[in-house]
Amino acid sequence: MTHPVTYEREGRIGLIRIENGPVNALGHAVRAGITAAIDAFAADAEAGIAVVYGVGRLFIGGADISEFGKPPQDPWLPEVVNHIEACPKPVIAAIHGAALGGGLEVALGCHYRLAMQGTKLGLPEVTLGILPGAGGTQRTPRLTGLATAMEMISSGVPVTPDDALSSGLIDRIGTGDLLADAKGYATELLDQNAPVRPVSAMPRPAPDAGASAAIRATLAKRAKGLVSPLAAVEAVEASCSTDLTEGLAFERARFNEVLDTPQREGLIHAFFIERKVARLPEIDGVAPRSFARIGVIGGGTMGAGIATAALLRGLAVTLIERDAAAADKARATIDGNLAAAVKRGKLSEDKRAAILSDALITATDYAALSDADLVIEAVFENMDVKKQVFAELDRVCKPGAVLATNTSYLDINEIAASISRPADVIGLHFFSPAHVMKLLEVVVADKTASDVTATAFALAKTLGKVAVRAGVCDGFIGNRILSHYRAAADRMVLAGASPFEIDDALTDFGFAMGPYAVADLAGLDIGYMTRQRKATTRDPQEVVPTWADELYHLGRLGQKTGRGYYIYEGRQGTPDPEVEDLITKARMEAGIAPRAFTKDEIVRRYMAAMVNESARVVEEGIAQRPLDVDVTLLSGYGFPRYRGGPLKWADMQGLRALLADIESYAQDDPFFWKPAPLLTRLAAEEQTFDSLNAG
Ligand code: T1G
Numbered sequence: 001m002t003h004p005v006t007y008e009r010e011g012r013i014g015l016i017r018i019e020n021g022p023v024n025a026l027g028h029a030v031r032a033g034i035t036a037a038i039d040a041f042a043a044d045a046e047a048g049i050a051v052v053y054g055v056g057r058l059f060i061g062g063a064d065i066s067e068f069g070k071p072p073q074d075p076w077l078p079e080v081v082n083h084i085e086a087c088p089k090p091v092i093a094a095i096h097g098a099a100l101g102g103g104l105e106v107a108l109g110c111h112y113r114l115a116m117q118g119t120k121l122g123l124p125e126v127t128l129g130i131l132p133g134a135g136g137t138q139r140t141p142r143l144t145g146l147a148t149a150m151e152m153i154s155s156g157v158p159v160t161p162d163d164a165l166s167s168g169l170i171d172r173i174g175t176g177d178l179l180a181d182a183k184g185y186a187t188e189l190l191d192q193n194a195p196v197r198p199v200s201a202m203p204r205p206a207p208d209a210g211a212s213a214a215i216r217a218t219l220a221k222r223a224k225g226l227v228s229p230l231a232a233v234e235a236v237e238a239s240c241s242t243d244l245t246e247g248l249a250f251e252r253a254r255f256n257e258v259l260d261t262p263q264r265e266g267l268i269h270a271f272f273i274e275r276k277v278a279r280l281p282e283i284d285g286v287a288p289r290s291f292a293r294i295g296v297i298g299g300g301t302m303g304a305g306i307a308t309a310a311l312l313r314g315l316a317v318t319l320i321e322r323d324a325a326a327a328d329k330a331r332a333t334i335d336g337n338l339a340a341a342v343k344r345g346k347l348s349e350d351k352r353a354a355i356l357s358d359a360l361i362t363a364t365d366y367a368a369l370s371d372a373d374l375v376i377e378a379v380f381e382n383m384d385v386k387k388q389v390f391a392e393l394d395r396v397c398k399p400g401a402v403l404a405t406n407t408s409y410l411d412i413n414e415i416a417a418s419i420s421r422p423a424d425v426i427g428l429h430f431f432s433p434a435h436v437m438k439l440l441e442v443v444v445a446d447k448t449a450s451d452v453t454a455t456a457f458a459l460a461k462t463l464g465k466v467a468v469r470a471g472v473c474d475g476f477i478g479n480r481i482l483s484h485y486r487a488a489a490d491r492m493v494l495a496g497a498s499p500f501e502i503d504d505a506l507t508d509f510g511f512a513m514g515p516y517a518v519a520d521l522a523g524l525d526i527g528y529m530t531r532q533r534k535a536t537t538r539d540p541q542e543v544v545p546t547w548a549d550e551l552y553h554l555g556r557l558g559q560k561t562g563r564g565y566y567i568y569e570g571r572q573g574t575p576d577p578e579v580e581d582l583i584t585k586a587r588m589e590a591g592i593a594p595r596a597f598t599k600d601e602i603v604r605r606y607m608a609a610m611v612n613e614s615a616r617v618v619e620e621g622i623a624q625r626p627l628d629v630d631v632t633l634l635s636g637y638g639f640p641r642y643r644g645g646p647l648k649w650a651d652m653q654g655l656r657a658l659l660a661d662i663e664s665y666a667q668d669d670p671f672f673w674k675p676a677p678l679l680t681r682l683a684a685e686e687q688t689f690d691s692l693n694a695g
Contacts, residue, residue: 005033007040013186014041014050023061024054026102028073031080048190050091051182058097077102077134081109085198094182105134111197113170114185115161122158126228129264133255137235138247142202143168147211150236154229200244207240228258266644273627286450288458295375299330303378305434308337309463311355318361318368327362366396374402387418394419404428409474412445422447431636439636440465441476466635471622477632481613488609489515490545496594500575505602510640516565520558528552541671547582608661611650615676626689647689655683
């Protein structure tokens, strides 16, 4: 295996080449290699300037995240960056693809920076619960000024080459071939006798009280509960009053403080499982079928959203509605979605026009689907209706077309069994709005062919979605677990907690919204229909939130009617005291004397229910691994990312403690609190859910 870092000279130009696996991560060999290459360049009398560049899809993707938590090995990255900067001859960073985290910090240690068009330049450490730890908080503000550096580093959002050029982060933008542009720039600098230009020797940024106050106000909203963004801002501010050595020491101290926080553990868990979730043995090496032309049946909110998601990613869509008026309405909905994308700068006006004139076909005759590669139905949630649609698809679609249902709970095995080609049937459960929400549950039925599953995951990647494999059951992974922790909340309400206390406790825990605010957002009619659907099979010991049924009958459906659990003047709701009256009535009818709940008890009961049902979902194989549950709750249900997902959270709490909670709750309520066998087994064996994610 060749060394990941090599040095060679071409004429007067030293070339330092980095090649280290998928993202040129700065593992120990790379750090040692860069140091040695700089020494070789410094000693090479024939070389007047050096170019550092990466091979593969990008420059450098950052420090090796998999090394975190392990004892660091010399040379540490800050020393490598200082070593580059101290080189007696100029060094250029030639950046393509991405320079992120330590990758950008390496570039900042160089004396000149060239980035190719389309490169992502960023310091995303806060998204991992840490902060730049190799001088990024000290060198960036010396180039860009305090305000830009604080925004860039506390948000973790990469910048474009144009923005980087205008802020002073880079010196040149390349538009041709990376090495040719880099050598051209090197020759230019050589001919100018360009000096070394250590960033750390540049003037310190001026303090800016206004910018410091503004970023803190932003973080109070954007980064509520997070530790590292504010620590990052404080490190950047230190650059105003310290030289590099002191500044680096300040940065290192803050870095070490946040390195061992649960937030860092949760965020890095989230980072890795979002990449592992699509790695499934059943589709490993299985070629997906084509999906260039997508069919969508039904142009309501979901169907139009699904069509929009496909159109925005360059796919052609044929959308079928029952009549011309409905087809036109669907087209208008899609155009509205596209217009919003134009407004957000995500789509050009020309592209929007081209989509509407070429890529989107709306029709009322299923025959228009004869050339579709993959069809997704998003019609009314009724089994008979779904079967009629699939019968039509079975009749008109070409052999090999993938036939998908967007159902959120109906039995996909039953749908598949109703047509001649069950192996082509799969569930693609999108979340509304389908062109915005990241999560896509890929529901694999008993007879689904593996290349159909592979096609679903390939489609998800094209759509920029996070796909999770789910088995067939009522609610698949997310909604099944949701219904259980919602039931735990309703049991607490009946026992004495108010829905508003519960929402407050869960937002303090880190959810963007509590369950009752979420219900208002989704619409209380959704919950009512679900309860009606389950009424015939419901166990009499289950708690029915009669107060919610009364809100429905009063027409108080939540945000869309301006009143539900909360009264809405605009999007912000205030608790509706009349809801408390409805709940008091329900308690009296149930003969329950209300008791108080602390925030801690609310959270522990709510989370215990979530973890317990998640354990059942894993042991039944509905989710193949605990990570599939974590990704589902993180990507589709607003679970706080810095906690890594419910099962990562459970591991970090300790499963024995969680099981003890459930066993204590079961004394008063044995019906609801039955410990999941998997949770009991892992607790007994002192194992973690994460131990089941291996492989
Ligand atoms: N370390 C280790 N592995 C990494 C990695 C990293 N930094 N980045 C990606 N991988 C793995 C990833 O798990 C996957 O593995 C494979 O590479 C391809 O990744 C000192 C302390 C760079 C934009 O936060 O944003 O520097 O699944 O599928 O879509 O201040 O990866 O194949 O086994 O995402 O082309 C800061 C994190 C680190 C960037 C490429 N850097 N990475 O996207 O590929 S902290 C980051 C990304 C730091 C310093 C601090 C993306 C990418 P597998 P991928 P991609």
